[in-house]
Amino acid sequence: MILDAHDIPSGTGLQADLCIAGAGAAGITLALALEASGLDVILLESGGDAPEPAAQQLYAGTVEDARLHPPAESYRVRRFGGSTTLWGGRCMPLDPIDFEARDYIPHSGWPMGIDALMPWYGQANALCEAGEFAYTAEQAFPDASNPSRPMIGNFESDLFSTNTLERFSCPTNFGERYRARLAKGRVRVVQHANLCHLPQRDGAARLVGPAQVKTLDGKTFTVAARAYVLAAGGLETPRLLLNSPGASGRGLGNAHDVVGRYYMSHLAGTIGTVDLSGAASVWHGYDVSAEGIYCRRRLALRAQAQRALRAGNFIARLHHPRIPDAGHGNGILSALYLARPIVPYEYAKRLYGDAPGGIGNWLAHARNVVMDAPNTVRFLTHWLTHRTLAARKFPSVIVRPANLRFSLDFHAEQVPYENSRVTLGDERDTLGMRRIHIDWRYTPHDVATVTRALAALAQEIGRTGVGRFSYDPAAVEAEMTRYGAYGGHHIGTARMGNDPATSVVDADGRLHEADNVFIAGAATFPTSGQANPTLSIVALALRLADHLRSRANVTDLPLPAPAAPPRSSPSFPSLSR
Structure with a gap:
């Protein structure tokens, strides 16, 4: 009751x-x-x-470093x-x-x-409405009539797998x-x-x-x-x-x-350019399982590679160019940029980061939408029918660059650190309880996890001949802290x-x-x-x-x-x- x-x-x-x-x-x-x-x-x-x-x-509470952590009341909801x-x-x-x-x-x-x-x-999995517990392409798509396409054709690596899946709830x-x-x-x-x-x-x-x-x-x-x-x-x-x-x-x-x-x-960010023009095929979108569940493959650092690199767990996804930079010339991404005022904080933080403002940048995005109108209309129609109005929502924006040049979206393990902590502050809420003070910190080992994993991925992409991953190693720490502590984790x-x-x-x-x-x-x-x-x-x-x-x-x-x-x-x- x-x-x-x-x-x-x-x-x-x-x-x-x-x-x-x-x-x-x-x-x-x-x-x-x-x-x-x-x-x-x-x-x-x-x-x-x-x-x-x-x-x-x-x-509500206080945060030691607002650059590294969102407000205490964000990414969580006090309701049923x-x-x-x-x-x-x-x-x-x-x-x-x-x-x-x-x-x-x-x-x-x-x-x-x-x-x-x-x-x-x-x-x-059933309670989350994410279908069966099948988290490899082989398990989720055993039927040849409904196969999961290779993520990167001809990419065979002892360091990274490409067959593990993310499955999506409705949400x-x-x-x-x-x-x-x-x-x-x-x-x-x-x-x-x-x-x-x-x-x-x-x-x-x-x-x-x-x-x-x-x-x-x-x-x-x-x-x-x-x-x-x-x-x-x-x-x-x-x-x-x-x-x-x-x-x-x-x-x-x-x-x-x-x-x-x-x-x-989690340590998360978007970095560099992955040029896969040498791959036999590239698929970075969603497959749909027999029970109607959206599934997506990703690059995952194998356990033996983590041990050899002395790195934490790490995965990466092929991602579209940065949305705020109108130089991408893509009407779909520019339409998302222009929609910033209606995007909730929790998603805007990741989509846009510290986006450039000004009328000039706005006009450049508007020009992209007009010049790329057919693709933009197709995307908006798909988004309306498969996301906005759908009970099971299309999970995210997927834009396939014509030149097969992607940015890399990564998600990595953070080391437990005793001085990264939540304490009580001096302020009290209306119920008389002391509010929290958040002091989230990362360590050199966290930077090392991302640095070593990215370097290993660049090596493997080059070695297998499928393309090239270029990025600035000196920018790793800035990129992995661009959004601070990741979302509601x-x-x-x-x-x-x-x-x-x-x-x-x-x-x-x-x-x-x-x-x-x-x-x-x-x-x-x-x-x-x-x-x-x-x-x-x-x-x-x-x-x-x-x-x-x-x-x-x-x-x-x-x-x-x-x-x-x-x-x-x-x-x-x-x-x-």
Whole structure:
């Protein structure tokens, strides 16, 4: 059922076996997976079904270096569905090497291997509506009548593969897609409910609760649960932990000052010119699988090459010329430039960067649109029918240069670094919680990963005779930080591990310092890999749901008594079981 916290009398005490905070990809996945578990579950969500500026403002905070990190409230959404209301839908799993402890990657190694996650990836793919779990061209296109074309004909390399795929969700808004199912189910979804504090339980140092919850209109109530799951995202999760003192007084789970540290994103940028005029064929667009899923191939640095180069994980895509430079002469790209005023910030940042302005540049783009009118009209028609009006949206702009000269779009692993972190600032929000301060940092090893991978790719393109990749090695660092921390990939701030001195949760997502608090989401990833995190977030949430349902013995944990409601408050029987 779906309830609204505004309808709950102030002072009410709710009870449940499990309370989940955050109705994004992780929280909704947990709720769906636990529907038939027999557990009494409450799912708290700060927002409602639609965007609400007052709720979104709760995400605001400060940033150490605005050049390197977007505003704290960007790339995440405080509403039912969370950031799935915003994402682009790109899905791919982590790679086996991402889980390894690599001597050349500081603080690497998960307390599990990829085998622990593989049983859940297929179901995660289904929830994300990305089709079957098939992430190579051979798996996704086994039928000769529907083949996947080679990315670069005659490019055979021991360093880079070209057969791994990105698969694309609709993109699925988990709030819209699964609302009706949750509305009919046993899980109690409470909207406009802000979890603000998880106090230590009286007389039980390793247990917390009842949770203190507030609404923006001033109401307060509690949720007394046997266990709690924080599924609020990689920035809000450390904020929630640090706003609750915990047994140490330094923050819940923060006795060793690890909460908020090791904050990672991905290293991303666009660089150089890839001239593939010597290739037998070139295909950089989307193939469509038998079940109608858009799939795209990319260049991926093989695991053995990563080890030999002592570099992090790295992939690259063939990309169109930079949009802001009218010198490309392409009407399609110029039309996108002229559409800047209506493009959301989260996409404009990547599409345009620090775009040149002025009437001269605008006129040059307008001239391109006019001179290249037939191609522009065809593109806009395709975009309208296959993107704007389509339920499953064409994922991105694909422009094939007539001269087969592309720019290179790269996406790479960031090394976990203890001084890249999220802390609490001095400002407080309207609920009285301290806001976050973000100090995202990269390291020389991050620059080395991109530098070594690009050099290896240039070598391989030249060696195989398919063309030439030219770029300025001195510009690598500037290009990989042009957009700062990449988008909404907030990773590692409550990392999992076996050692409480260097991690926040164990392999099951349970807080080292509390027996009844779990964390779901990319905050728990010890390393970032090359993959966008959403698919693995959902897979880990499914794994956690299985643990909570069958092995965590949630119902064996004691249930604290809820706070007594004020005498003047009316009864609210539908809210407690």
